Amino acid sequence: MSRKMGIAIAGAAETELGALPHMSEMDLRLDAAHRALADAGLTLADVDGITSAVDSPIDVAHYLGVTPRWYDGTSVGGCSFLVHVRHAAAAIRAGLCSTVLVLHGQSGRSRVGWTPRAVQPFTMQGQFEAPYGGFAPPTMFTLPMLRFMHETGTTHEQLAEVVVAQSHWVEGNPRASRNKRLTVEQVMSAPMIAYPFTKLECCVVTDGGGALVITSAERARDLRRSDAPVYLLGSGEACDSPLISMMDDMTRSKGFRLSSRDAFAEAGITHADVDHLMVYDAFAHLPLFGLEDLGFVGRGEAGAFIAEGHTRPGGKLPLNTSGGGLLYTHTGMYGMFAILEAVRQLRGEAFRQVDGVRSSVVQGVGGMFTATATLVLSNQQG
Amino acid sequence: MSTPRPKAAPQPTPASQPFWDGTRAGELRLQQCDACHEHVLYPRPRCPHCGAAALRWVRASGRGKLHTYVVSHLAAPGWEGETPYVIAVVQLDEGPRMMSNLVGVPADPARLTLDMPLQVVFQPRGEQMLPLFQPVEVQS
Numbered sequence: 001m002s003r004k005m006g007i008a009i010a011g012a013a014e015t016e017l018g019a020l021p022h023m024s025e026m027d028l029r030l031d032a033a034h035r036a037l038a039d040a041g042l043t044l045a046d047v048d049g050i051t052s053a054v055d056s057p058i059d060v061a062h063y064l065g066v067t068p069r070w071y072d073g074t075s076v077g078g079c080s081f082l083v084h085v086r087h088a089a090a091a092i093r094a095g096l097c098s099t100v101l102v103l104h105g106q107s108g109r110s111r112v113g114w115t116p117r118a119v120q121p122f123t124m125q126g127q128f129e130a131p132y133g134g135f136a137p138p139t140m141f142t143l144p145m146l147r148f149m150h151e152t153g154t155t156h157e158q159l160a161e162v163v164v165a166q167s168h169w170v171e172g173n174p175r176a177s178r179n180k181r182l183t184v185e186q187v188m189s190a191p192m193i194a195y196p197f198t199k200l201e202c203c204v205v206t207d208g209g210g211a212l213v214i215t216s217a218e219r220a221r222d223l224r225r226s227d228a229p230v231y232l233l234g235s236g237e238a239c240d241s242p243l244i245s246m247m248d249d250m251t252r253s254k255g256f257r258l259s260s261r262d263a264f265a266e267a268g269i270t271h272a273d274v275d276h277l278m279v280y281d282a283f284a285h286l287p288l289f290g291l292e293d294l295g296f297v298g299r300g301e302a303g304a305f306i307a308e309g310h311t312r313p314g315g316k317l318p319l320n321t322s323g324g325g326l327l328y329t330h331t332g333m334y335g336m337f338a339i340l341e342a343v344r345q346l347r348g349e350a351f352r353q354v355d356g357v358r359s360s361v362v363q364g365v366g367g368m369f370t371a372t373a374t375l376v377l378s379n380q381q382g
Numbered sequence: 383m384s385t386p387r388p389k390a391a392p393q394p395t396p397a398s399q400p401f402w403d404g405t406r407a408g409e410l411r412l413q414q415c416d417a418c419h420e421h422v423l424y425p426r427p428r429c430p431h432c433g434a435a436a437l438r439w440v441r442a443s444g445r446g447k448l449h450t451y452v453v454s455h456l457a458a459p460g461w462e463g464e465t466p467y468v469i470a471v472v473q474l475d476e477g478p479r480m481m482s483n484l485v486g487v488p489a490d491p492a493r494l495t496l497d498m499p500l501q502v503v504f505q506p507r508g509e510q511m512l513p514l515f516q517p518v519e520v521q522s
Contacts, residue, residue, distance in 0.1 A: 024438040034437075035479075096510070110474075119390070120393075121390065121391060121392060121393035122394075122395050124424045126390065126392060126393065127392035127394070127424065128392070128395065128424050128480060128481060129481045130390040130392075131389065131390050131392055131507055131512055132469050132470075132481050132482055132483050133389070133393060133454060133457075133458040133464075133467055133469055134452075134454070134458065134481065135390070135456075135458035135459060136456065138455055138456060139452055139454040139458070139469055140452075140469070142452050142472055143450055143451070143452055143469065143481075144450060145450075145451060145452075146450045146451060146496065146498065147450035147471075150450075150496045175501045191455070192453075192455050192466075193455055193456060194452040194453065194454050194455065194456065194469075195452055195453035195455075195466070195491060196452075196491075197452070222497045243424070243481070243482075245471045245479050245480055245481035246423075246424070246478070246479055250387055250449065250450055250471065250479075275486075332430065
């Protein structure tokens with residue numbers, strides 16, 4: 001059997017984060033692109049593939065000044081960038097291109113050069129969800145949680161523990177939006193946003209960008225960061241309902257299960273092989289769903305697993321080690337930042353570094369459990 | 383201050399028009415597949431379960447259960463002054479789930495028990511009648 005061509009993340013970078021009213025979304029992408037290329041030791045002239053969510057990859061390519069041979073404008077919300085990495089790997093293996101820029105820039109806070117995401121009244125969401133006053137993710141993405149609690153016995157305190165555990169990772173990180181260590185009492189007494197979710201159980205809202213340079217593992221060995229390679233061992237993409245009220249099962253993510261299953265199978269790994277995990281956390285219930293649907297714990301066990309400290313520094317499954325979307329940064333489509341933290345951990349460059357990380361799983365979601373994608377990354381080539 | 387926006391109102395498509403004709407007539411209508419017998423919501427031209435071009439409109443019982451909810455403290459456009467309000471997901475007796483709002487019960491988690499029985503009622507929204515749900519026990 002012929003071995004599949006190895007794929008690597010040869011460059012990775014983040015822009016400044018927070019409130020950046022002097023930069024449009026296109027400017028953020030451009031800034032991220034140049035930072036990632038510098039990290040890889042490459043220039044625009046080396047880029048022959050490009051991806052972008054929301055805005056056309058053609059717009060982005062022209063703004064940068066490149067003429068790609070391959071592009072992908074898959075725009076399925078916050079996990080789009082995980083999907084782009086997967087599609088870029090396939091394109092490189094197929095010989096369609098050799099060096100792909102995966103780009104994210106979003107002015108989620110300042111909304112400069114920001115494309116409104118309006119729900120049209122004739123869409124399924126416009127007819128069957130928007131009339132009921134659930135106009136934004138905090139009041140809709142959160143809907144599954146009370147059912148999840150009802151069926152699994154997960155408690156309000158355990159939901160708060162998700163935030164507390166991540167605060168141990170982010171404490172003192174000057175790049176993070178929320179960088180104080182938190183207690184369950186602080187999380188539960190924060191202003192209510194959408195019961196059962198308090199403000200601290202909802203993500204921060206920031207501006208920022210990030211970029212990745214994807215190329216073959218062979219080519220990455222000749223590039224600037226050959227000292228710290230990050231390989232893509234497996235990936236998956238899946239979906240559930242575009243209407244959260246009609247998702248397959250409101251207490252389980254079909255998308256999480258399917259995309260992670262494919263990614264684990266391609267990588268040939270088991271759960272015991274995973275040293276580090278990122279689960280897209282726009283809201284505090286997502287890591288609970290992630291732990292269960294990816295199969296790291298059994299049904300109803302995620303809340304206790306986190307509360308017992310297993311995902312904190314020193315725990316057996318370090319989870320959302322940047323502080324995640326809840327505490328570190330969340331531009332609206334957070335997935336790029338989940339990948340970038342996995343890259344930092346695999347390179348040994350994280351703010352709060354996990355010892356001996358060899359493999360990391362990144363689980364993304366887009367929309368409200370609508371689209372999903374999973375990456376299995378490693379600093380060892382399979 | 384910009385002019386106040388109205389609450390979002392549904393705009394029927396050819397496929398969904400019978401649903402909204404139903405709510406106007408005081409009926410909750412679903413599609414049911416003559417081939418596989420599944421009930422279908424939201425409306426489509428063909429069955430998403432088996433692909434058959436065999437969907438017909440049926441009158442649903444209008445009964446369901448409170449599957450899950452949030453109490454929103456954020457006001458959607460047009461909802462200013464109404465917070466907190468309940469955004470609910472109703473498990474219809476026929477099988478499909480749908481989002482809705484609750485009427486006749488306060489937006490208080492102590493009064494909202496999952497799986498409590500609900501009955502459809504209709505209220506005007508824009509040019510349509512919107513299906514909402516109230517607890518069965520408050521009915522006369």
